[in-house]
Amino acid sequence: MARPKILVVGAGFAGVGCVRRLERTLGRDEADICLVTPFSYQLYLPLLPQVASGILSPQSIALSLRRSKKYRTRIIPGGAIGVDTKAKVCVVRTITDEIVNESYDHIVLAPGSITRTFDIPGLVEHARGMKTLAEAAYLRDHVIAQLDLADASHDEAERASRLQFVVVGGGYAGTETAACLQQLTTAALHRYPRLDPRLIKWHLIDIAPQLMPELGEKLGQSAQKILTDRGVEISLGVSIAKAAAQEVTFTDGRVVPTRTLIWTAGVVASPLIATLGAETVRGRLAVTPEMTLPGADGVYALGDAAAVPDLAKGEEGAVCPPTAQHAMRQGVKAADNVIAAIRHQPLQPYRHKDLGLVVDLGGRDAVSKPFGIELRGMLAQAVARGYHWSALRTNVAKTRVMTNWLLHAVANADFVRTGFQSRKPATLVDFEFTDAYLSPEELQEQVASGKPGS
Template sequence: MARPKILVVGAGFAGVGAVRRLERNLGRDEADIALVTPFSYQLYLPLLPQVASGILTPQSIAVSLRRSRRYRTRIIPGGAVGVDTRSKVCVVRTITDEMVNEPYDYIVLAPGSITRTFDIPGLVENARGMKTLAEAAYVRDHVIAQLDLADASHDPVERESRLQFVVVGGGYAGTETAACLQRLTSAALCRYPRLDPKLIKWHLIDIAPKLMPELGEKLGDSAQRILRDRGIEISLGVSIAKAGPEEVTFTDGRVVPCRTLIWTAGVVASPLIGTLGAETVRGRLAVTPEMTLPGADGVFALGDAAAVPDLTKGEEGAVCPPTAQHAMRQGVRAADNVIASIRHRPLTPYKHKDLGLVVDLGGRDAVSKPMGIELRGMPAQAVARGYHWSALRTNVAKTRVLTNWLLNAVAGDDFVRTGFQSRKPATLRDFEYTDAYLSPDELRDQIADAMPQHH
């Protein structure tokens, strides 16, 4: 008997959680494990705003997958662009743009999510996201470049547009990004004596009536107050009507001269989900509590791309929110269920009660709600950083992050640009490869062409 092939798609919290559990609990002769990911690291996404603001170096939150003691998973460097559940084949576009058909016996789909965009004129051409390591490094370079260019400019109109920054999205990503980057630009003022501090303006806008509603009334208000006291202008019930390279028009009619638009207005499941032709719930794959895909043999789906029923809520139709906390635990449970399938044992449903929320607003500012207890200021900051630090998977990553935090606390910020991708257009599509996926016809042709090879 050939060993069954387990293919894991995606190296986020869910995918890596699954791979690590499989490596630990499956004998070497029980199955072969492969992981499809364009990069051989797991990105610790919640700390991305701290990379954008230079508190952390990019390398410190890219946790290497090849450092594991039990490392035996074959890494396929590329992105899954189509899955045919009938012929049990996953099509992978490698990082050199070749198409490879990967047959599987069990597939664990954890392709995560991409930035959700809307049909707003100029948005995809002019906005930057906060979803990948490259985007965070690019945004940092871009913001420092605006300071350099404004400092060197003699034109007051140009200077004004370079020193206004707009962040769209009042969830965690947007709020933390605006908070961390605003600290960076205000710390920069002492290094740019020719800039007028009154010209640097940060706008945080969201169509929702509240910032981070998950935090509850009191903490959400605290976060808003902290940001407003720092001079961040918060506009709620407002979005973008159109985006240009030098100005942004809000839906309330205001036109803001600005060269920096950061878009964090939510996420949607990876376009890979659309290639399965299966039932979805708000764009996420409809799966059982055991994370299996009904009607498809050997398919498990979890994380941001799957609507996993939330059994702790006791409500009909409740699904787990797309958070790292759920993804990490779903990865472990999905791996256990794959192992149970291989050993012909019963599967276990996923169940986890939310442990609370942490929001790091940079410096000494934070709001946290661990286990329902509301915290602000330094205690909240200690909980937020402690939680992130303990969730990093390797000791090397923990050491790097801790060293960066200490160095930043003692030495302050640096205003160094790497010149990374400075001459290339940097659109959401370029960073998130959203145009790389196959249509149903392309998927059929790709698999049909290669069929004789595996029979």
């Protein structure tokens, strides 16, 4: 009999965790494993703000998928754009822009999420995100470019607009991005003696009444005080009314002249989920505690794209938050359940108690809540960086990150523009590719007549 084919979609924390478990547990004659991803690396997302600020190099948090000692997974370089659960076919657009059908016996859907946007005039055309490695590298280039251009300009109005920066989103990504990049521009001041320090202004805004509510009121206020003391202007209960190339209008009526709008106001599940035509919970695929899709044979979903019941909370309707901590563990459990299905054994539910949260604010500042214990300052920073370092999957990545941290601590920041963004706008509309997915009609047509994968 032919070996069953396991198709894993997505190389994030959930997908890679699943593949690694499958490789280490399944015998070579038990199943074929395939991974659909446009990039042959796993991105360690929590450290993206440190890439944007230059603390870490981009390569240090891009963990190669081809270093595994158990490596036997066939990587399909492309993105999944549709899934027909009845025909057991996943439609993939390869990086050569070829559309192929990949059949499967078991499919693990871990496509992750995209930046959540709203119908705000000018948002996707002028805002920059913080969701991919390319966006982080572009953003660093852009911020340093604003300093250079302001330094070269003789127009006071232009200078003022280039030296104001707006970050929307008071969650972890937004708060850490504002904190790290504000430190970068502050450190750069002594390298730009012609610039007036009073002109450099960072704005952090969020529609919520407090920063990072998941941390609790006290730690949220601590983080807010740290940023405020650094000079970051924080506005809560406020969002964006409209965005333009050289200014942003807040919902409270203020108009801020700026060339830099950074949008980190949450995420939504990958549009791939909508192609299944299945039940969702706030856009995430509704699955069982075993992470299976009800009514679909051999379909598992996890990570940011799935509403996995949170059994550890003991509350009806509670689902696991879209965090790396849950995604990594869900990947392992999903792999175990796929293996159990192949071996005709019972599936097990996912259960994990949240270990806490860490927020690195750069330098010696951080707030952390491991196991419910509230920490601030250097101890919180040690916990935050220790957690991230230990979570890195390879020793090579751990060495690169630790070396970067030590080098930055000794030598401080460099203010080098690579020129990545000089010929490309690099805004949200350039990175999300939300129009790449198939409609139900296009999916059926492709499944019926499309080219099979290799």
